[in-house]
Amino acid sequence: MSSRAKSGSIALRGMREEDLAQVAELDHLSFADPWPQGAFEYELKSNDYSLCLVAEDHEAPHGREIVGALVIWMIVDEAHIATLAVHPDYRHRGIARRLLAEGLLRAVSLGAVRSLLEVRSGNADALHLYYGFGYKAVGLRPNYYQTEREDALLLDLDPLDIENLRNLIG
Numbered sequence: 001m002s003s004r005a006k007s008g009s010i011a012l013r014g015m016r017e018e019d020l021a022q023v024a025e026l027d028h029l030s031f032a033d034p035w036p037q038g039a040f041e042y043e044l045k046s047n048d049y050s051l052c053l054v055a056e057d058h059e060a061p062h063g064r065e066i067v068g069a070l071v072i073w074m075i076v077d078e079a080h081i082a083t084l085a086v087h088p089d090y091r092h093r094g095i096a097r098r099l100l101a102e103g104l105l106r107a108v109s110l111g112a113v114r115s116l117l118e119v120r121s122g123n124a125d126a127l128h129l130y131y132g133f134g135y136k137a138v139g140l141r142p143n144y145y146q147t148e149r150e151d152a153l154l155l156d157l158d159p160l161d162i163e164n165l166r167n168l169i170g
């Protein structure tokens, strides 16, 4: 996969069935305890309370490639970030910021007023991203990530501010 993709070649859209293999591969590259492909398939096809988005590089050398994925669970008026990953070759160029802002805007249109998530307490990249959105740490879940033996921070963004989210998409 190219590490030189221009940010203009990255488009965000809803996840489709044909994306699932690439989404699962991306998750394997991004997490010590990745979701199996079937978990993404369930979210996409069977969970009515799930919002699934991808970022696609439509100028990738071998054709279109999925370079980012986001799943949000709609829990009453809460948008819970279930998983978010960007391909290692495409990090630090604002793709996660765009994906998350777009996902949260879609969640607001479905009735969300706040967002919650768990994140590894040592995940500096993710914490930088979330604090940039205005998420605040409101709790600690000890040993939440058993593979990495690491605590989770519980982050809360309340309220979801549409103007702020639009500005984050850029």
Ligand SMILES: CC(C)(COP(=O)(O)OP(=O)(O)OC[C@H]1O[C@@H](n2cnc3c(N)ncnc32)[C@H](O)[C@@H]1OP(=O)(O)O)[C@@H](O)C(=O)NCCC(=O)NCCS
Binding pocket: 030, 031, 083, 084, 085, 086, 087, 090, 091, 092, 093, 094, 095, 096, 097, 098, 118, 119, 120, 123, 124, 125, 126, 128, 129, 132
């Ligand atoms: C966390 C992750 C999704 C971020 O993806 P990304 O596309 O690189 O993030 P972005 O480029 O959108 O960065 C968003 C912000 O964080 C900043 N940032 C990203 N990585 C950074 C780093 N290592 N150091 C400092 N700042 C960083 C960006 O500069 C940007 O800040 P800005 O809005 O002030 O410009 C990506 O690192 C990843 O997939 N990690 C593995 C999976 C994971 O941990 N997911 C989160 C689970 S909760």
